[in-house]
Amino acid sequence: MDIIKGKTWTFGENIDTDVIIPGRYLRTFNPQDLADHVLEGERPDFTKNVKKGDIIVADENFGCGSSREQAPVAIKTAGVDAIVAKSFARIFYRNAINIGLSVIVCDIQAKDGDIINIDLSKGILTNETTGESVTFEPFKEFMLDILEDNGLVNHYLKEKQ
Numbered sequence: 001m002d003i004i005k006g007k008t009w010t011f012g013e014n015i016d017t018d019v020i021i022p023g024r025y026l027r028t029f030n031p032q033d034l035a036d037h038v039l040e041g042e043r044p045d046f047t048k049n050v051k052k053g054d055i056i057v058a059d060e061n062f063g064c065g066s067s068r069e070q071a072p073v074a075i076k077t078a079g080v081d082a083i084v085a086k087s088f089a090r091i092f093y094r095n096a097i098n099i100g101l102s103v104i105v106c107d108i109q110a111k112d113g114d115i116i117n118i119d120l121s122k123g124i125l126t127n128e129t130t131g132e133s134v135t136f137e138p139f140k141e142f143m144l145d146i147l148e149d150n151g152l153v154n155h156y157l158k159e160k161q
Helices: 031-035 071-079 089-099 141-148 152-160
Strands: 004-010 057-058 082-085 104-105 115-119 123-128 132-134
Touching: 031 071, 071 089, 082 115, 089 104, 089 152, 104 123, 132 152, 141 152
Parallel strands: 004 057, 057 082, 082 104
Antiparallel strands: 004 115, 115 123, 123 132
16 A cells, blocks of 8 residues: 555635535434535535545645544545645644545645555655656555555554464
8 A cells, every 4th residue: 555546626725624524414423424414615516526546635734623533534435545745734644644545745736636646655746647756755664554454453453363
């Protein structure tokens, strides 16, 4: 899982967890029920059109607001393989890694539908549509292992074997 490649969905700045998954949907713990409503207030077409392997590209402060873990769970269950943003709310970043969702801090220009290629171990992100490449801090091996194991709990259980 060192390489992620997918179609982009672009978002602005300050996308908070209430926008990612509104509070009225938090009465369920079913990840698919959450995914069915992810980002619907910000982009009504998102839940109907997002595909497995897609990538979110956002501006600053993605995931701000409450510390609800349901926000990254809803995004991941909807099919998104990675989120690229200029910055993340710290608790959102940690929750995303903990559930096995790649979050990359870097600044790349992208439009909806661009194809992005991310090399997590080398720290290189390329917008294949425009040809622009940028670097970011490569993921450390332990983080790659957590992502490969689909989250911290699975990683822990694997390590105990």
